Amino acid sequence: MSKAAERGEAEVALQAAGFGGRGTPERLGGLTNRVYRAGGVVLRLPGxxxxAYIDREAETxxxxxxxxxxVSPAVxxxxxxxxxxxxxxxxxxTMTPALFAARPGAAARAGAAFGRLHRSGARFTARFDLFAMIDDYLAVLAPRSVALPPGWDAVLAEALGLRPLLGAxxxxxAPCHCDPLCENFLDTGARMWIVDxxxxxxNDPMWDLADLSVEARFDAEHEAEMLAAYFxxxxxAADLARMVLLKAMCDLLWTLWGLIQLSDGNPAEDFRAYADGRFARCRALMAQPEFAAARDSLLR
Structure with missing residues (x-):
């Protein structure tokens, strides 16, 4: 579809929803969806x-x-x-790993936003269960001709051994975002908004902190800044230990997600490279001494 046709589709969707006449929709980011800004509103067209794997009722x-x-704009x-x-x-x-590193206080603002969300008392209707999602994603991939990365079986077996610790x-x-990609954060300098x-x-609230740390490539200083604003x-100690383990598990799960995008023919990026990169980082994180130390501390 041409860019003009995409904009036309966005204009039709806005008009049908009663938000027409706001100017030409401007395409924003998005790995799986098409997102546009028109005037004071943002339109999301699903990818x-x-x-096959998004519950739109639960999302709403x-x-x-x-x-x-x-912590998020009004729907x-x-x-x-x-x-x-x-x-x-x-x-x-719109944040990136480089902007999280460069903008003073950004990690703290993200940690504070997660704190407000997790302690809000909201009850989301969906349950983000790491191990159930691994099963679901593997089921989606089973009939498709997409190869899992070399070494997958051994890594998965080790990960499943963590179920008593991470799935107890x-x-x-807590109500969690569960997909804290940097681009899902909008920073005003005084406040961090979360979208998508x-x-x-x-979910275990440590998932959000672990995943953002991985996505934003936080060093020890920025991670400490986020944690100080959150807690x-x-x-x-148990929360920190689970966070260490979940950093690797984030990459494991998103490896499968990347392979689903590859099998769907998503042109947003090279999802073979994305999945392989995620899996390589997962293995590297699982090989670090702090991973074994965190696992052993939770077993005691």
Whole structure:
């Protein structure tokens, strides 16, 4: 589809939802969806194949609750059947790993936003269960001719051995974003907004912190800044240990997600390289001494 045709489709969607006449839609980012800004609103058109693994009803519940919690823009229109969503626009800088490193206080603002979300008392309808999602993603890939990375079976076996530690029924659950890609953060310099609630659900809150640390490539200083803004006091040792383990598990899960994008023919980027890079980092994280130390501390 040409850019002109894409803009035309966006204009039609805005008009149908009652938000027409706001000027030519400007294409923004997005790995799986097409996102446009028109005037003071942002339009999300769902990507091909996303209906196989995204619950749009649950996404809408989460996006509205996150707005009430003050961490996400207000939802102005949501159609679960089509996947079309329109939200208020936020005049913030779309973050990247480099911007998280360069903008003073950005890691702290992200940590504070997660704190507001996780302690908001919201109840998301979806449950983000790492091991169930691994099973689901493998089931999606099973009939497709996409090769898993070399060494996958051994890494998966080690990861599944963590289920008693990371999937225990007594672990705390909180409303979580679950996909804290840097580009899902908009920074005003005074406040960090979080957008895109497709993968959100009730989850171990350490997932959000672990995943952002990985996505933003935080060094020890920036990670400490995020944690200081998130925790009201000293971080509990068990939380920090789970965070270490979950950093690797984030890369494991998103390896499979990347392979699904590859099998869907998503042209947004080279998803073979994306998946292989994720898997390589997962293996590297699992090989670090702190990974074994965190696992052993939780076993005691």
């Amino acid at each position: 091909q194949g996303t209906e 519940v989460a996006a509205r609750a996150a707005a009430v919690a003050g 102005l229109h949501a159609d679960a059947a089509s996947g079309i969503m329109i939200t208020e626009a936020v005049d913030g800088v 029924p007594d672990l705390p659950l 609630w497709e993968y959100s659900g009730m 009201p006091g000293d971080p509990p």
